[in-house]
Amino acid sequence: MSLLEINDLHINFKTYGGEVQAVRGVNLKLEKGETLAIVGESGCGKSVTAQSIMRLLPKGISKVKQGEVWFNGTNLLTLSDKKMRKIQGNDISMIFQDPMTSLNPTLSIGTQLTEGIRKHTSISASAAKAKALEMLTIVGISNGEDRLKQYPHEFSGGMRQRLMIAMALICEPDILIADEPTTALDVTIQAQILSLFKEIQRKTGVAIILITHDLGVVAQLADRVHVMYAGKVIELSDRRGLFYQSAHPYTKGLLRSIPRLDDAKEELVPISGTPPDLFLPPTGCPFAARCHYAMDVCRHHMPEMKKVSENHQAACWLLDERSKQVFKELA
Template sequence: MSTETLLSIRDLSVNFKVYGGVVHAVRHLNLEVKRGETLAIVGESGCGKSVTCQAIMGLVQKPSGQIASGEIIFDGQDLLSLSKKKQREIQGNRIAMIFQDPMTALNPILTIGEQLTEGVRKHKGLSKEAAYAKAVEMLSLVGIAEAKSRLNQYPHQFSGGMRQRIVIAMALMCDPDLLIADEPTTALDVTIQAQVLELFARIQEKTGVAIILITHDLGVVAKIADHIAVMYAGQCVEYGNRQDIFYRASHPYTQGLLASVPRLDMSEDSLKPIEGYPPDLFAPPQGCGFFSRCQKKLLVCERYLPDLHTMDNEHKVLCWLQDSRAQCSL
C-alpha cells in the first residue's frame, strides 16, 4: 500500500444556518487518506460524518450551508479554492460517492444503462458504444450476471442488494482515485452486507482506489478499515489503525462504542449503552463535547477543549485524560 497522502482535510468547519440559529455540524476537523487505503469514519447519527463527505464532494448547499474554515487538499489541490468548473472535473470523476439508499440514488424512469453511462460520457468524452462497453465491464466487476442484457432494465427490476451493486458500479465508471461510501450496508441483510464488503475489498485490490467508509457498524470497520476516525459532536475524538481503536482505545467515547456492541461471547446483560445525549450543536460546549456523558470526566473537561494528544506514531486522541496537566477529578 502506498504511503502517499491522497486527501488531506485541514481545520475544516461546516455550519448550517437554519430557523433556530447556526448548527456547527463539523468543527475544526483534520483527517487524511492515503492512496489505496480504507478510512472508516464512525460515530452516532449527527456527529458530522456525512457532512464531512458532502464537503469533499462539493454538496454543501448555499446559502444555508457554509464551509466556515479549512482546506480540502486532494492530490495537491485545495478543492475549496478551485472554480466550480474545476471542482466538477474532480468531484464525480476522480472522487466518486456512493449514497446511502440506492433506490433514491437511482432514477426510476431511466434504464440502468442510461444512468451508468451519463457520467463517463460527460467526464471522459466516451462514445455511446464505448460507454456501454464500460458499463458492462463495471457491472461484471461488481458481480451482476448477464450484464449486457440488464443495461436495458429499470431500478425496480433489481433487488436491494443488486441496486447497491449498481450504485457501486456507477461510482467506478470514471475510474476514481477516491471512493466515498455513505453507510453502504445499512439497508441490507447480514448476508448481503458481507458480500458488499467483500466486493469493496476485491475492487480495491484490483483498482487501487482509496475508500472513505461512513458507518456506525463497528463490525464493518473491523473487517475492511485500515484506519479509523471516531467522530463525536462534529470533531474527530480518536484516530488510529484497527489495532489502535479495537485494542488500545483511549477516548471514553470510543470505549463506550466498543462496550455497547453485542458479541457472541457475552451475555445480554453485559451490554453497556452510553447514557445521555450528544450536545446541542447550535451552541457547542466550551470544553470537551463528551463531557456530559463521560464517566471519567475531569474538572478541566467542561471548561477547556483538550489538545490533540499523540499516543504513538498514528494513534491520536482528543481527551484530557491523556494530558498530565489534568489532575483534578470531579
Template sequence: MEKVLEVSDLHVSFSTYGGEVKAVRGVTFDLHKGETLAIVGESGCGKSVTSQSIMRLIPDPPGKIIRGSVLFKGMDLTKVNEPQMRKIRGADISMIFQDPMTALNPTLTIGDQIIEGIRQHEQMTKEQAKKVALEMMELVGIPSPTIRFKQYPHQFSGGMRQRMVIAMALVCRPEVLIADEPTTALDVTIQAQILDLFRDIQKETGVSIILITHDLGVVAQVADRIAVMYAGKIIEEGTRREIFYHPQHPYTKGLLNSVPRLDIEGVDLVPIGGSPPDLFSPPAGCPFAPRCDDAMEVCDRVYPFKTTLSKDHHVDCWLQDERAKLASITTTFNARL
C-alpha cells in the same frame, strides 16, 4: 505512504431559523493511497456533512464551509469553482450515497445512468461507453449484465441496486471513493457480499476509500484506520487494532461496549447514557464531558489538547494528559495512606 487527500481544520455550519448549527468543527485527517479510512460515530455527529463537504455537495445556503482546506492533487477543493469541481466529481472522487433506491433515477434504465457518467468525463462514443459499463457491471458482480443493462432500478433487488451504485461510482476509475453508509438496510448476507466486493475492488483498482458508518462490525472487517467522530470533531484516530484493542477516549470505549458480542456468553450491552450536545451552542470544553463518568473540572471548561500515543494513534482527552495521570497516581497513593 502517499497521501491522496488532506483535510485540515474543516468547519461547516448551517444557517437556520433557530440560529447557526455548527455541524463540523475543525475536522482534520489524511487519506493514503490504497487504504480504507472509516469515520464512525453516532447519527448527527457530522460524518455525512464532512463527506459531502469534500465533494462540495453542501447546499449554499443554508450550508457553508466556514474555513479549512481539502487538498487533492495540490488543489484546495474548498476554493475551486463549480465547473472545475464538476470535472473532479465522478472522475477523481466519487461517492456512494446512503440509499441506493433514491440515488438512482427510476425513469431511466441502469445502462443510461451508468453511461451518463462515462460520457461526462471521457471522450467516448455511446458504444465504447456501453462496453466499459458492461465490464464494470461484471466487475461488481451483476449477473447477465447485457440483460440488466436495459432494465430499470425497480427491477433490481436492494443488493443489486447497491452494486449498481458502486459500479456507477467506480466506472471512471476514481482515486478516492467515499462510501456513506453503503450497507445500511441490507441484510447481513448481502452486507457481507458488499464488503467482500469493496475489498476485491480495492485490490483490483487501488482506490482509496473513506467509509462513513456507525456500524463497528462493518469497520472491523474492512478498515485500515479509524477516525471516531463526536459532536462535529474527530476525538480519536488510530489503526483498526489500536481502536478496537486499545481505545483511549471514553466515547470510543462506550461505542465498543454497546456492540453486541456473540463470541462471549453473558455479556450485557452497556448503552452510553445522556444525549449529544446542542450544536447551536457547542460546549467550550470536551463535548462528551456531560456523558463521561470520568470527567474532571477542566473537561467542562477547556477543549483537550491532542495527545499522540503512537505514530497513528491520537486522542483528544484530558485523561491522557500527563498532568491528569500524575494527579491520578497521587490520589491513589494518598488513598492507600
C-alpha cells in the same frame, strides 16, 4: 503529500433558530490505496465532512467558515463550480446511503451507468456500453446485456447497491466515498458488499473513505479509523489500536455497546445522556456531560490530541501527564 488532506474544517448550517456548528475543526488525511473509516453516532458530522469533499452541501444554508480540502495539490474549496464538476464522479466518486433514492426510476440502468463516463470523456456510445458491461461483471451482476435495459425497481436492494458501486467506479476515480453503504442491507448481503469493496480495492487501488456507525463494518474493511463526536474528531487510530487500545471514553462506550458472540451473557452498556446542542456547543470536551471520568478542566477546556502510540491519538484530558499524576497519587 497525502492523496487527500483536510485542514481545520468548520461548517455551519443556517436555520431559523440560528447556526448549527455541524463540523468544528476536522483534520483528516487519506493515503493512496487505503481505507479510512469515519465513525460516530448520527449527527456527529461525518456525512457533512464527506459531502464537503465533493462540494455537495446545500447552497444557501451551508457555509464553510474556515478550512481547506486538498486533493492532489488543489484546494477543492477554492475551485469554481465548473472545475469542480470535472472532479466529481471522475476523480472522486460517492456512494450514498439509500441506493433506491439515488437511482433515477425513469431511466434505464444502461443510461445511468454510461452517463458519467460519457460526460467526463470523449468515449463513444459503444465503448461506454462495453465499459458498463465490464463494470457489471466486476460488481458481480450477470446477464449484463439484459440488465442494462432494465430499471431500478427490477433490482433487489443488494443488486441496487452493486449498481451504485459500478456507477461510482466506472470513471476509475482515485477516491471512493461510501456513506453508510450497507445500512439498508441484511447481514448476508452486507458481507457480500464488503467483500466486493475489498476485491475492487485490490484490483484498482482506489482509496476509500467509509462513513459508518457500524464498528463491525470497520473491523472488516478499515485500515485507519477516525472517531467523530459533536463535529470533532476525538480519536484516530489504526484498526487494531481502536479495538484493542481505545483511549477516549466515548470510543470505549461505543465498543461496550456492541453485542459479543463469544459471551452471550454479557449485557450491553449504553452511553447515557444525549449529544450536546450544536447551536451552542460546549467550550470544553463535548463528551464531558456524558463521561463518567469528567473533571472540571474537561467542562471548560477542549483537550488537544495526545499521542497514545505510534499511529494512535486521542483528544482526552485523561491522557494529559498532569491527570495521570493525579490518578496515580489517588491510587
